[in-house]
Each structure stands twice: as structure tokens, then as C-alpha cells.
Amino acid sequence: MIPRVLGVGVIKGMIETARNFLGSYYDPQRLPTIEYPDERQPIPENSRCFPMLIFDGESPEEGLRCVACKICEQECPPQCIYIEVERNKQGRSLRRPRVFDLDISVCMGCQICVEVCPFDSIKMDSAFEVTAEDRFGELLRHKKDLAKPNAYFHEINPTEAALADARIEAGKAKAAAKAAPPARMAA
Amino acid sequence: MHWFVGLFPEGPIQTGVSMVVAAAAIVGAFAGLFAVTTWIERKGLGRLQNRMGPNRVGPWGWLQPMADGIKALTKEDIIPAQADKLVHTLAPIVAVAPVIMAYAVLPVGRNMVALDMEAGLVFFFAMGGIKEIAVFMAGWGSRNKYALLGSMRGIAQMISYEIPLVVSALVVAMAVGSLSLVDIVNAQAGYYGGILAKWHVFTPWGLGGFLLFLVAATAESNRTPFDLPEGESEIIAGHMLEYTGFKYALFFLGEYMGLFAVSGLAITLYLGGWRAPFSFLAWIPSWLWFFGKLFCFIALFVWLRGTLPRMRADQLMEFAWKFMVPMVVVNIVVLAMWHYSAAWRFPTAGLWRWVLCGGVLLAAYLGLSKLWRPWEPPSRRVYRYAE
Numbered sequence: 001m002i003p004r005v006l007g008v009g010v011i012k013g014m015i016e017t018a019r020n021f022l023g024s025y026y027d028p029q030r031l032p033t034i035e036y037p038d039e040r041q042p043i044p045e046n047s048r049c050f051p052m053l054i055f056d057g058e059s060p061e062e063g064l065r066c067v068a069c070k071i072c073e074q075e076c077p078p079q080c081i082y083i084e085v086e087r088n089k090q091g092r093s094l095r096r097p098r099v100f101d102l103d104i105s106v107c108m109g110c111q112i113c114v115e116v117c118p119f120d121s122i123k124m125d126s127a128f129e130v131t132a133e134d135r136f137g138e139l140l141r142h143k144k145d146l147a148k149p150n151a152y153f154h155e156i157n158p159t160e161a162a163l164a165d166a167r168i169e170a171g172k173a174k175a176a177a178k179a180a181p182p183a184r185m186a187a
Numbered sequence: 188m189h190w191f192v193g194l195f196p197e198g199p200i201q202t203g204v205s206m207v208v209a210a211a212a213i214v215g216a217f218a219g220l221f222a223v224t225t226w227i228e229r230k231g232l233g234r235l236q237n238r239m240g241p242n243r244v245g246p247w248g249w250l251q252p253m254a255d256g257i258k259a260l261t262k263e264d265i266i267p268a269q270a271d272k273l274v275h276t277l278a279p280i281v282a283v284a285p286v287i288m289a290y291a292v293l294p295v296g297r298n299m300v301a302l303d304m305e306a307g308l309v310f311f312f313a314m315g316g317i318k319e320i321a322v323f324m325a326g327w328g329s330r331n332k333y334a335l336l337g338s339m340r341g342i343a344q345m346i347s348y349e350i351p352l353v354v355s356a357l358v359v360a361m362a363v364g365s366l367s368l369v370d371i372v373n374a375q376a377g378y379y380g381g382i383l384a385k386w387h388v389f390t391p392w393g394l395g396g397f398l399l400f401l402v403a404a405t406a407e408s409n410r411t412p413f414d415l416p417e418g419e420s421e422i423i424a425g426h427m428l429e430y431t432g433f434k435y436a437l438f439f440l441g442e443y444m445g446l447f448a449v450s451g452l453a454i455t456l457y458l459g460g461w462r463a464p465f466s467f468l469a470w471i472p473s474w475l476w477f478f479g480k481l482f483c484f485i486a487l488f489v490w491l492r493g494t495l496p497r498m499r500a501d502q503l504m505e506f507a508w509k510f511m512v513p514m515v516v517v518n519i520v521v522l523a524m525w526h527y528s529a530a531w532r533f534p535t536a537g538l539w540r541w542v543l544c545g546g547v548l549l550a551a552y553l554g555l556s557k558l559w560r561p562w563e564p565p566s567r568r569v570y571r572y573a574e
Contacts, residue, residue, distance in 0.1 A: 006510075006556035013494040017235045021490075024234045033239050 045157050048124035050104045050141075051113055052148045054164075060147040065121030065168075068097040072113035072122055080106035081113065100143040104130065120164040126156050209301040213290045220481070221443045222252040228489050235493030255436075262432030267330055270429065274328030279434045282321035282441035286448055289314035293451045294369050296461045296474030307368040308360055311452060312353055315407070318445055319345045322416070322426050325438070329429035337425025340500055341416030345407055347504055351511035352403035352449075355396045358515070358522050359387055359456040368452075372460035382466055386459040391544035392522040397457040399515055404449040406507070408442060410488055412495040413503060450484035451477075510555050517551040 023030035034041050057063035068085040086098035113122050125148065132138030154161040226249055233240030241248040266275055292307035294300040304310055319342050326338020360366050363374040377385045387393035406413040416425040427438050454460060458480055461473035498506070521544045528540045 005553065010495065014490060017490065017494040020237055021231070021234045021493075024237060030237055031234075031239065032237065035239075 043126050043156075045159060047126045048109055048111060049126055049128045050107055050109065050124070050130065051102060051122050051146070052125040052153075053100065053143065053146045054121055054123055054150055054153055055147050056150050058149075060144065060149075064096065064143075064147060065119050066097055066100065067095040067119055067121070068093065068100075069118070071116050071118065075112050075116045077110060077112060078106045078108055080104075097143060100146060102141045102146060103139060104141055105135065105139040120167055123153055123157075123160065123164070209291075213301060214287060217287070217290060217444060217447055218440070220447060220478075221440055222256075224443055224447075224485055225252045225255065227485060228492075231486070231489040232493050235490065259433050259436035264433070265429075265431045267429050270330045271328045274324050275429070276434075278321050278324035278328055279430065279437035279441070281324060282318060283437050283444065285314040285317040286441055286444045289448045290444075290451070292368050293448070293455060294372050294460050295451075295477050296472065299461075299474060300369055303369050304367065306366045308356055308366045308371075311368075311448070312349075312356070315445070315448070316349070318441065321441070325430070326426040329426075331429055334426050334428040337416055337428065341409065341426055343500075344409070344413060344415060344503055344507075347507035348403045348406035348413075348511070351399055351507065351515050352407055354512075354515040355400035355403060355518070356452070356456055358392060358396045358518055361519070362387065362392070362522055362526070368455050368460075372455055372462065375459040375462055378466045384459055384462055384464050384466070386457065386462070386464070388457040390525060391541060391548055392518055392525050393457055395514070395518045395521065395548045397453065399511060399518065400453050400457065403511065404446075404453060405488065405491065406503070407449060408446040408488075410446065411492040412498045414497060415500055415503065446485075446488065447481065450481055450488075453484065454480045513555055514551060517548065521547050 020030055025031075054065050055063035056065065068083055070083050070085075073079075073081040073083045080103045082099065082101040083097050084099040086094045086096045088094055109124070111124055114124055150161065150165075153164075229251065230240030230248065241251045244250040244254045266272055289311050291301040292304055292310055322338050322341045322345065326335045326341075329335070359371060363371050365371065365374075375384065375386050379385055379389070383389065388397045405411075409416050417427065427435055430438060454477065461477045463469040463471060463476055524547065525540060525544050528536075528543065531540065
């Protein structure tokens with residue numbers, strides 16, 4: 001037992017800081033500094049920043065999952081999404097957005113657009129290093145900026161991507177089963 | 188140096204040149220040490236606090252002091268409109284110049300002392316005392332009540348710790364019988380048993396005196412845990428509030444130079460100055476030993492700064508007057524006991540001398556620390572719950 005003499009606390013403190021000093025050279029627990037931007041911390045799966053549009057396959061124009069149903073535009077609380085449907089010459093909707101603008105200076109990252117999308121087409125991206133030199137022009141993201149391949153989505157959030165793919169597959173299977181003629185009863 | 192001075196004609200020119208060379212060498216060496224110390228401090232504090240220090244300017248950030256110097260030089264020099272301009276401008280100069288003069292009496296190596304004064308110790312403390320006037324001038328000349336408050340606290344602290352500082356040094360002068368620092372270093376010649384150097388710190392009164400001197404020196408240089416005058420969270424910069432740019436850098440310089448000076452004095456008085464600790468290491472040059480020990484002191488001060496929280500003003504003053512001053516007086520008594528018990532001739536006399544003198548010091552230490560701050564563990568808590 002070390003008696004509580006004047007000076008014992010100082011010695012104990014100095015031993016601890018000496019361990020800090022020596023440990024900072026070989027023990028990562030004693031030097032948790034991450035020298036940003038030379039090094040980066042790994043981002044967790046669920047982290048979210050701004051939305052992105054998913055396309056399947058190679059072409060962002062053909063494979064875009066968005067059908068311009070405009071549910072996300074209606075549900076967005078700060079109303080940062082602007083959608084124009086692509087219509088053919090007769091005025092029928094081609095189930096594609098002609099314009100999909102998202103103002104990331106307004107977007108608050110609430111993820112409501114993701115929750116309400118029935119087609120798993122708008123998802124949250126986790127890339128946070130978005131800087132722009134023009135506050136009004138560059139922070140308005142267009143369809144071509146927002147479109148990201150499904151492979152990228154699998155990279156940043158494999159769990160959610162797998163779930164989205166499973167839902168789409170289930171939907172396709174159900175549609176195929178309905179379209180095919182029903183099984184004939186044995187005569 | 189004698190060779191260089193010998194190039195000039197005899198007479199006053201030679202004296203003049205030798206003075207200039209000595210002064211230039213001292214200022215150059217210790218100002219360079221100041222730059223290195225700011226780097227050591229920032230990197231060292233960083234590692235002590237689980238972070239890296241500055242590492243962007245040059246490899247491992249060793250050009251950081253240069254960057255700091257350029258920043259200090261290019262800042263706008265502001266003097267408050269209603270401040271006393273003369274006093275305000277002179278304060279940083281008064282903070283730095285006498286401290287540099289104090290280096291003149293420190294023996295940095297064998298035959299390497301700029302001025303071998305017979306009362307070198309007194310000269311040193313005289314120069315150190317002028318530093319306190321600079322703190323007062325800074326606080327008064329700034330015409331700012333917070334600066335004045337800060338400088339008052341600073342002066343109170345520095346004056347209170349002058350007594351333990353000077354009396355700890357006095358013990359050594361009494362032991363050696365001379366006030367000249369060169370004589371004090373020479374008195375520490377010789378080796379115990381042919382190996383361990385006869386430094387003053389290896390005697391009971393020397394050990395006590397060394398520790399007391401160290402604490403008083405930390406307080407004199409306004410280093411943590413005694414850095415109340417410059418506590419950023421309390422009074423921003425205390426007496427240095429109204430100073431910008433280069434004048435602030437000069438205060439900083441004066442403070443660090445003061446740190447080196449008292450460390451150098453501690454080394455001279457207790458750690459044998461430029462002498463080696465072991466006889467088989469005596470071949471290493473003497474100035475290398477001096478600066479090596481100085482580096483150890485700097486590392487110790489940085490370590491203390493990284494570990495300890497600041498003391499409150501009243502805790503600080505209590506500590507000085509109720510603990511340090513009686514301890515230094517007891518130290519003198521122990522020196523007397525050690526000196527007169529040197530005449531003991533029975534076997535194991537050396538051990539018994541240590542037991543007696545060390546015992547008196549330890550008893551005084553324990554007794555005084557109890558008086559100053561009796562520590563009781565908190566009593567067991569009783570909880571009353573609502574029904």
C-alpha cells in the first residue's frame with residue numbers, strides 16, 4: 001500500500017503520461033489520431049449523406065430504376081427534389097424522369113425519399129466530401145450526377161443493396177407468375 | 188576562443204572583441220536552444236496527450252519554430268491608445284535582457300564561463316529578480332484591469348517562491364563556503380568509491396535541496412502547475428494580454444530563457460555542473476554534459492506540463508509559505524547535521540549519517556504536508572430514498 005503522502009499523486013500521474021508517451025509510438029490505442037486528408041477513417045455501412053439514384057447494368061439511361069412516380073418529390077420535407085416525367089409525342093409517360101434535380105444545399109438527409117420509394121431506386125450515398133465553389137450552381141445535382149451503378153451501392157452498403165435486390169427479384173417473380181397462364185388442372 | 192581573440196591587437200580592442208564573442212556565443216546558443224525547446228515542447232506535449240504534435244512544416248515538424256517566428260514577426264504591432272507607451276514597450280525588453288545577462292556566470296563547461304564573479308550566485312538572483320518588474324510593467328502599462336490582475340497574481344507567485352529558491356541555493360553556498368559558481372562546481376569534484384561522482388544531489392541535504400529548488404524553479408518560470416499568470420482558461424494571457432506579434436514572442440523568449448537559466452543553476456549547484464556522473468564517462472566533453480543535463484531538465488518540465496493541472500492562486504501561495512519555506516529551513520539544519528557528523532569515525536558511520544539526516548528531512552516533509560493539507564477520505568454515504 002502506498003501511503004497518501006504529498007507528491008504520490010504527482011508521481012502516479014507522471015507514470016501514466018510516460019506510458020502515454022512511450023505507448024504512442026507502438027500502440028495504436030495510445031495514438032488514435034487519423035491524419036485527414038492523408039488517411040481516412042472507415043465509414044460504417046449505415047452512414048448516410050445525400051441521396052443517389054441507382055441504375056442496374058451498364059447504362060445510366062437504360063437501367064435507371066426510377067420511373068418518375070414523383071412520390072419522393074411529394075414526401076420530401078424541405079422539397080429539394082424536382083422531377084419532370086419524360087413523355088412521348090402523344091403525351092404518355094415513358095416511365096423515366098427527363099429531369100431529376102436534387103438541391104443538396106437544401107437536403108437534410110432525413111432519408112424519407114428512400115423510405116417511400118416503391119422501386120428501390122433512390123438510396124442514400126455515404127460520400128461526404130462534396131465541396132463546391134459555387135453555392136447555387138454546383139450544389140444542384142442533376143440526374144447524371146445522381147445516377148450511381150448498383151455495384152457501387154453493393155460496395156458501400158451490402159446489406160441494404162442485397163435487400164433491395166431481393167425485393168426487386170421477388171417483384172419480378174410475382175409479375176412473371178401472374179403473366180404466365182395459370183397451371184391447368186389435371187383433366 | 189583565445190586564438191580568435193589573439194588575432195586582434197592588444198589592449199581595449201582585444202577586451203572588446205572577447206566580450207562581443209562571448210555575448211554572441213551565449214545569445215546564439217541559448218536562443219537556438221529556445222527554438223529547439225518550442226519544438227520539443229509541442230511534439231512532446233502532443234505525444235504525452237495521445238496525439239501527434241505539429242508535423243506539417245518540415246519532417247517531424249522541426250521547422251515549426253521557424254514558422255512561429257515568421258508569424259510573430261509579421262503580426263501587426265498594436266499598442267492600446269491610452270496605454271503608457273514607454274512602459275508598455277520597455278516591458279518585453281526588461282523581461283529578456285537581464286535574463287540573458289544571468290547566463291554570464293553559468294559555467295557551461297571546463298574553463299567555459301563568461302564571467303567568473305566571486306559573488307556569481309548573488310548576481311544570478313539579482314538578474315532573476317528584475318524579471319518580476321517586467322511582469323509588473325507589462326500589467327501596469329497595458330491600462331487593462333485584467334492584465335493588471337494577472338500581473339499582480341504573477342508577481343505574488345514569483346515573490347513567494349523567491350524565498351525557497353534563494354534559500355535552497357544558499358544551502359549549497361554554505362556547504363561549499365563560496366558564492367562563486369565556478370567554486371561550487373569545483374567542490375563537486377572527486378568520486379565516491381572511485382565511480383559515483385560527488386555531486387551535491389547525492390547527499391541528504393542535497394537531495395532535499397534539489398527537489399525544493401526544482402519546485403521553486405518551476406514556480407519562478409511560470410511553468411505548469413504554477414502557470415497561473417498565463418492560464419488561458421482563466422485570464423487569457425494575464426500580463427501579456429495587450430501584446431501582439433514580436434513583443435509577445437519576446438515575453439515567450441524571456442520566459443524560456445529564464446527556464447534555461449534556473450535549470451542551468453540547478454545543474455551547477457546540485458548536479459555537478461559540467462561534471463560527468465561516473466568516472467568512466469569523464470572523457471565526454473564537459474559542455475556536452477552540461478547541455479545533456481539541460482535537455483533532461485527541459486524534458487522533465489515538458490513532462491510535468493503534460494501531466495499536472497494548474498494550481499489555484501490560494502493553493503499556490505499556501506504551498507509556498509506553509510510548506511516550502513519551513514522545508515528549506517529544515518534543509519539548512521540538516522546540512523549542519525551532515526557537516527558536523529562528518530567527524531564520526533565509527534564503522535557504518537556513513538549509513539547512520541544518512542539515516543539521521545534523511546530521517547529528519549522525511550519527518551519534516553510528512554509533518555508539514557499533514558499540516559498544510561490534511562486529507563481525510565470521505566465518510567460513507569447514507570442514501571435516503573423517497574417512500
